[in-house]
Amino acid sequence: xxxxxxxxxxxxxxxxxxxxxxxxxxxxxxxxxxxxxxxxxxxxxxxxxxxxxxxxxxxxxxxxxxxxxxxxxxxxxxxxxxxxxxxxx
Numbered sequence: 840x841x842x843x844x845x846x847x848x849x850x851x852x853x854x855x856x857x858x859x860x861x862x863x864x865x866x867x868x869x870x871x872x873x874x875x876x877x878x879x880x881x882x883x884x885x886x887x888x889x890x891x892x893x894x895x896x897x898x899x900x901x902x903x904x905x906x907x908x909x910x911x912x913x914x915x916x917x918x919x920x921x922x923x924x925x926x927x928x
Contacts, residue, residue: 875916887920 850860874881896912
């Protein structure tokens with residue numbers, strides 16, 4: 840399911856227009872982004888937890904040339920599904 844399909848499903852579920860459903864979906868995504876940035880995690884009971892993770896600098900290898908390269912440290916987001924979500928899937 841992509842974002843457009845999600846918006847369509849929300850519109851159908853709420854008996855709402857697609858524009859209204861898109862605003863709802865965007866509001867939820869923005870809230871998750873802001874919560875994760877501010878608190879370093881965002882937990883949605885029954886769904887899962889988004890957390891900020893830091894990756895250390897490391898060395899890697901260019902697959903085309905085999906040359907060793909340095910990969911700098913970075914920040915990423917991880918997701919851990921809740922037990923209820925895992926059991927559903």
